[in-house]
Amino acid sequence: MSWKDTYQTWLDRKDLEPSLKRQLAAMKDEKEIEDAFYGPLSFGTAGMRGLMGPGINRMNVYTVRQATEGLAQFMDTLGDEIKQRGVAISYDSRHNSRLFAHDAARVLGAHNIKVYIYDNLRPTPELSFAVRYQHTYAGIMITASHNPKEYNGYKIYGEDGGQMPPKESDLMTSYIRKIDDIFDIKLADEQAMLNSGLETIMGEDVDAAYLENAKTVTINHELAKKYGKEMKFVFTPLCGTGRMLGERALRQAGFTNYEVEPFEGQPNGDFPGLEHPNPEFPEAFVRSEKLGKQVNADILIATDPDADRLGCAIRQPDGEYLLLTGNQIASIMLHYILEAHKQAGTLPANAAAVKSIVSTEFATKIAADYGVKMINVLTGFKWIADQIHQYETKHNHTFMFGFEESFGYLIKPFVRDKDAIQTLTLLAEVAAYYRSRNMTLYDGLQELFQKYGYFQEKTIANTYAGVEGPTKIKNLMKKFREEAPTHFAGQQVVVTEDFSNNTKTLADGTVEELGIPESNVLRYVLADGTWIAIRPSGTEPKLKYYIGTSADTLAGAKQKLADFEKALQEFAEA
Numbered sequence: 001m002s003w004k005d006t007y008q009t010w011l012d013r014k015d016l017e018p019s020l021k022r023q024l025a026a027m028k029d030e031k032e033i034e035d036a037f038y039g040p041l042s043f044g045t046a047g048m049r050g051l052m053g054p055g056i057n058r059m060n061v062y063t064v065r066q067a068t069e070g071l072a073q074f075m076d077t078l079g080d081e082i083k084q085r086g087v088a089i090s091y092d093s094r095h096n097s098r099l100f101a102h103d104a105a106r107v108l109g110a111h112n113i114k115v116y117i118y119d120n121l122r123p124t125p126e127l128s129f130a131v132r133y134q135h136t137y138a139g140i141m142i143t144a145s146h147n148p149k150e151y152n153g154y155k156i157y158g159e160d161g162g163q164m165p166p167k168e169s170d171l172m173t174s175y176i177r178k179i180d181d182i183f184d185i186k187l188a189d190e191q192a193m194l195n196s197g198l199e200t201i202m203g204e205d206v207d208a209a210y211l212e213n214a215k216t217v218t219i220n221h222e223l224a225k226k227y228g229k230e231m232k233f234v235f236t237p238l239c240g241t242g243r244m245l246g247e248r249a250l251r252q253a254g255f256t257n258y259e260v261e262p263f264e265g266q267p268n269g270d271f272p273g274l275e276h277p278n279p280e281f282p283e284a285f286v287r288s289e290k291l292g293k294q295v296n297a298d299i300l301i302a303t304d305p306d307a308d309r310l311g312c313a314i315r316q317p318d319g320e321y322l323l324l325t326g327n328q329i330a331s332i333m334l335h336y337i338l339e340a341h342k343q344a345g346t347l348p349a350n351a352a353a354v355k356s357i358v359s360t361e362f363a364t365k366i367a368a369d370y371g372v373k374m375i376n377v378l379t380g381f382k383w384i385a386d387q388i389h390q391y392e393t394k395h396n397h398t399f400m401f402g403f404e405e406s407f408g409y410l411i412k413p414f415v416r417d418k419d420a421i422q423t424l425t426l427l428a429e430v431a432a433y434y435r436s437r438n439m440t441l442y443d444g445l446q447e448l449f450q451k452y453g454y455f456q457e458k459t460i461a462n463t464y465a466g467v468e469g470p471t472k473i474k475n476l477m478k479k480f481r482e483e484a485p486t487h488f489a490g491q492q493v494v495v496t497e498d499f500s501n502n503t504k505t506l507a508d509g510t511v512e513e514l515g516i517p518e519s520n521v522l523r524y525v526l527a528d529g530t531w532i533a534i535r536p537s538g539t540e541p542k543l544k545y546y547i548g549t550s551a552d553t554l555a556g557a558k559q560k561l562a563d564f565e566k567a568l569q570e571f572a573e574a
Helices: 003-012 018-026 030-037 061-076 080-085 097-110 124-134 166-177 190-196 204-217 221-227 242-253 282-295 326-344 362-369 381-394 420-436 441-452 469-483 554-573
Strands: 048-051 087-091 115-118 138-142 151-157 199-202 233-236 258-260 299-303 310-315 321-323 351-356 373-377 398-404 408-410 454-463 491-498 503-506 511-513 522-526 531-536 542-551
Touching (some): 003 030, 087 124, 097 151, 115 124, 124 204, 190 199, 221 420, 233 242, 233 420, 242 420, 282 299, 282 321, 310 420, 326 351, 326 398, 326 441, 351 362, 351 381, 362 441, 381 408, 408 420
Parallel strands (some): 087 115, 233 258, 351 398
Antiparallel strands (some): 138 151, 398 408, 491 503, 522 531
16 A cells, blocks of 8 residues: 555545644645655664554554554563463653553453553652562553653553563564554553453552652762752753652652752653753753752753653853763772772672663773673663673672663662663752762763773764665665775775674775674774764664763863864765
8 A cells, every 4th residue: 555545545634633634634744744644654673653643654653553552462472471470551741642652541441451551750760660560560650751742652661661672562563563444442441450450550559669769779878868958050851750759769868959840840841942852962951950059959860751761961160061971980980880889898799781882982991990791781771771680690790780872760660671760860869969078970970080081982973765765774883894995084994894794804904793683784893992973763763873082181182072073074975
């Protein structure tokens, strides 16, 4: 069926959901219509994410029902015991998130699958926690994370609380693609589900259990207690889910001298003034920076709308705020965790930290200084969750910390995804630690640079939207593989890692196995220790470039970063 036929099918539906019917009638641009109907919304190991609106390539009640029907049919094959364990569901503050969550519940109910759903919006990490707490087989989180207001998404979780592993996700996808009629999916009556016990509403019971576990995040309770009442900071949940749980976690840890940005402290799917409600970007801190200067705050902390990512800005000596990168935040926290445990005599001999292959070597150098092993895994927090599972079953390492450069961190494994609530509490403790030494977080970062070197990293995300987007991304990855660059900015490529075929090729032609799951990623290590990585995004039509380098001075590291970025773009565009 062509996209025009699919479009006509939607036009002909007399029972189409009213708001979608109005949007469909208003669509006049042929390119926009083609993009909405040319093919189904991509469903990968992280689920699906896209613009909201009518069409099979959009987030709407029909595509959400289709995805959930695929999960339900897959669970049907696993037997009644799995179906009775059920599925946990949560959702964020975006438009339609609550609707999508309850529609998913109704689809599951039609298959007699037990549902646990939150009474109101909750962060993604609490969904991960709920899967483990309720012992469900799967979890669904309705969120588009830090994307603009026009987007929504559907994240799928496995029984360990991590994002669903590739094998199960692929099976689920196969069932999704077999559904012939997206409009003919049965829905149960939710009140009947509640009456029969097929649906359970979660709320304070799970919140309290999560917060009890969150007490273990604090390492030095006396430090938090002493400095938590005097250290001033600003917290903004960016109109999302982070406020309720975040404030409770802070207060129970002893941090009470903070201000919540009042406008962004309220959930709002329009994210007013936040084109990208993303703590990676300086514009996400405009309001909190203004408040921070008014109250003389040491640090500004922001969580994204589903509260799995966290960013911060720290006050510099001149009173202005410096936005830290995800790599810098992770390195500062890892150093504190290891130093605090060392001082307390509680650093395990088999301690290990975990990071993605596109994250900083700054943290690796810090870990090595404490005799801690750093494990590199593929991008995607499910791979960090997989390492934690291995440690728990093999008892070969003790998990200390996990992170990705994209502002995602995990301190304690009672959650198996990145957790901004945990991070909020620990980062406040780190700031208190430096205050106890008459230092700010800015001073602390400079101290680490002076000890370990000036590390600088950059992520470049090039968007290729529309029908031609996937082809452009595929051709660029093909170019890098077939033309095999040997130098960037005058530095020789000494190692080429191709994760698509699990090979590590040295400059002399020697080929070794990487020993890591296959993925469409290329990574180059240069003679001066700089590394470059290239990968397509798993959830958006983007090709991502990563650069990591270091030097003896900050200016030197920044110049190297600029040189390598220029060389990388020149190769890609040649």
